[in-house]
Amino acid sequence: MKMKDTALEEMNVVKFDNVTKRFGRAVVLDSVSFVVKTGTIHALLGHNGAGKTTSLRMIVGVLRPTAGRVEVFDVDPYRNPEVRMNIGYAGESAGFYGGLTVYDNLLRFCELKLENSSLCRDEIGYVADVFDLHEILDKKVNKLSAGNRQRAVIARAFIGKPKLVILDEPLNSLDPVWRTDVKKLMRDYVNRYNATILYSTHVLSDVEETADYVTILRKGKIVYHGTLSDLSSNAITARIVSRDSHSIEHISRLFLENAEKVSENSIHLSLRNMNDVRKLLSYLVDHQVDIETLEIKKVSLEDVYLKYYREGENREAR
Numbered sequence: 001m002k003m004k005d006t007a008l009e010e011m012n013v014v015k016f017d018n019v020t021k022r023f024g025r026a027v028v029l030d031s032v033s034f035v036v037k038t039g040t041i042h043a044l045l046g047h048n049g050a051g052k053t054t055s056l057r058m059i060v061g062v063l064r065p066t067a068g069r070v071e072v073f074d075v076d077p078y079r080n081p082e083v084r085m086n087i088g089y090a091g092e093s094a095g096f097y098g099g100l101t102v103y104d105n106l107l108r109f110c111e112l113k114l115e116n117s118s119l120c121r122d123e124i125g126y127v128a129d130v131f132d133l134h135e136i137l138d139k140k141v142n143k144l145s146a147g148n149r150q151r152a153v154i155a156r157a158f159i160g161k162p163k164l165v166i167l168d169e170p171l172n173s174l175d176p177v178w179r180t181d182v183k184k185l186m187r188d189y190v191n192r193y194n195a196t197i198l199y200s201t202h203v204l205s206d207v208e209e210t211a212d213y214v215t216i217l218r219k220g221k222i223v224y225h226g227t228l229s230d231l232s233s234n235a236i237t238a239r240i241v242s243r244d245s246h247s248i249e250h251i252s253r254l255f256l257e258n259a260e261k262v263s264e265n266s267i268h269l270s271l272r273n274m275n276d277v278r279k280l281l282s283y284l285v286d287h288q289v290d291i292e293t294l295e296i297k298k299v300s301l302e303d304v305y306l307k308y309y310r311e312g313e314n315r316e317a318r
Contacts, residue, residue, distance in 0.1 A: 011074055013038050013164050013196045014059055019068035021054055021220075028054045030220040031068070036198050036213070041190055043207045043228075044200040045305065046217035052200035053091075055217070056166050059198070060089050072164065085113065088157035088165040095153075098142030102133060102152050105141060110159050123159045130185060131155040146173040154182060158189065165189070167199035171206055183210050204301050208232075216308055223308045231304060236271040238280060241293035247284075254283065266293075270307065 014036035021029040029051045036042045044052045057063045058070045061077030061084060070077060077083050096105045103124065110120035128134050133155055136148050144152070150173040157165050171179050186197050187210065201207060207214060207228065214231050216224040224231060242248055245264040252259045252267055255276070260268040271277055277296060284291065 011038065012036060013073065014198065015069075015071040016055070017069045017071070019058070019065045019070055021051075021058065021063065022066045028220050029065075032217075032220070032222055033068075034215050034222060034225045036196060038196055039190060039194050040196055040212040041186060041210050042196070042198045042213040042215070043211035044198065044215050044217065045202065045204075045207055046200075047202060047309075049219070050217035051220040052217060053168055056089075056091075056168050056198070056200060059166055060084060060087055085160075086163045088159065088162035089168075090153050090157040090166070090170055091168045096141040096149070099140060101138050101140055102144070103137040105152070106137075106156055106159065109156055114160055120159075123161075126161075127155040127158050130158070147175050147178065150174055151178060151182075161193055161195075163193070163195050165195060165197045167197065169201060170199055171201070171203065179206075186210055204305055208301050216305065218309055232301060236273070236277060237295075237297055237299055238269040238271055238277075239266070239293065239295040240269070240284075240291065241266045242289055242291050244290050247287060247289045250287075251280070251283065254279075271296075 012035040016032050016034050019029055019032045020027065032051070032055070044055060046052050054063065058065060059072055059077060061072075061081050064070075064078040072083050073086060075083055077087075096102075097108075100108075106124045106127070107117075107120055110123055111117060114120055114123070124137075128137060131151050131154065133152060136144060136152070141149060141152070150170075154167065154170050157167060171182060174182060183206065186199075189195055190197055199210075211228045214224065214226065214228050215222060240248065240251065242265060248261065248265060248267050251269070252261045255269050255271075258270045258276075260270075262268060269276075269280065271280070280296075283289070284294070
């Protein structure tokens with residue numbers, strides 16, 4: 001099912017519509033809905049057990065949802081396995097034959113996918129150049145270091161220049177230099193081929209450096225879905241202490257769910273962007289609020305992630 005580039009550019013690459021996945025009594029995904037847009041890098045973020053790998057396996061058609069619908073290029077990947085021709089996948093397990101060389105492993109995979117030995121030589125040359133594999137192509141996989149093996153696993157996902165690349169915890173086992181290089185390669189690939197990369201991780205620094213969009217999962221539920229810039233814009237906090245309890249109460253109502261009233265005379269705010277900062281400062285100036293303490297600071301993405309994670313925890317407890 002090889003699709004025209006023009007068609008791919010007009011659609012969301014991936015769509016989850018109210019997807020639930022159960023294994024026996026265990027609910028791994030619970031009514032999950034999100035989309036992955038063409039030409040972007042999208043990070044699936046969450047603790048271990050959040051449902052990231054299950055989501056990726058449904059996208060490649062290995063698992064089917066218990067309820068709801070998964071679409072990849074507008075078709076159900078479980079019922080239409082030919083859509084995998086447009087997908088590159090690197091999972092947590094290598095799936096390589098340990099007794100074969102890296103080259104032979106890549107060739108077997110490529111011939112199954114592209115059914116063209118001549119083209120496969122070019123494709124293996126391409127990924128060997130991009131991921132600097134030439135020195136290990138003739139080595140058996142079971143003789144490789146963990147980092148070199150992981151590099152070969154990632155490289156295999158790019159054979160055939162797929163329009164969608166799925167990477168499950170791709171940067172594990174890589175040394176710091178290759179972690180940096182692979183992150184740059186991901187961006188270069190998306191820009192060059194108008195492709196889409198969806199990857200799972202729990203490393204926030206990787207998300208900050210690569211992602212356009214982020215979906216945060218917590219115990220199978222989405223607690224955030226949107227752009228990285230919108231997520232990062234939630235990284236502003238304010239603390240106000242004032243003798244004017246009436247103004248503290250008004251500020252609490254002004255910012256609603258983003259306000260945590262500590263006492264009659266103090267409040268903590270989570271501000272979405274600089275417009276919220278200006279809104280707060282305008283109120284304080286216009287109403288001449290008697291301020292004892294005013295602290296406004298930018299917090300880390302880790303703090304923002306934990307904020308969404310704990311909000312999901314609080315909703316669960318209600």
